[in-house]
Amino acid sequence: MKAVLAGTVIAEADEGDLVRIEGNWYFPPASVTPGVLVESPTPYTCPWKGVCQYYSVQAGGSLHTDLAWSYPDPYPSAFERVGTDFSGYVAFAPGVEVGP
Template sequence: MRARLGDTIIAEADEADLVRIEGNWYFPPRSIAPGVLAESDTAYTCAWKGDAQYFDVAGSADKAWSYPTPHASAIERVGTDFSGYVAFDRAVAIES
């Protein structure tokens, strides 16, 4: 699968390597193209996943997020460790 914003490919990985949480595809950190994400100052805490890190994507503010250290109960609930996996705003096209 591929995450694309305009002509920029942000991430690419086999579907089997992604994690689906609440309708969002989370891409493994190794699948993210170098230099397309920049940490944002936007703060967010999910009640069940924990503290999120937002990212600007190719110059577009807050179009991606990750849970660097999700709660242990969230990992258990999802069924796999999704630490550092990156999900994208609806403005980012997810293609199979």
């Protein structure tokens, strides 16, 4: 699976290594292209996953605001709900093409 924005591959991993949560593919941290994510100050806390870290994405010569997010330290109950540890995995917003 690949995540592509503005013609730039920003993450790539085997589908079996990804985690699917609420319709979004979460990529393992090591599968994200180094240097494309820039931490954003946008705050959000999911009631069942925990505190979210948003990222802007550097691709195609532009910085695309808040198109990625991660849960660095999800609530322990979220692991039970999802069925696996997804700490630090990165998901992408609409506008980023995610597919084979």
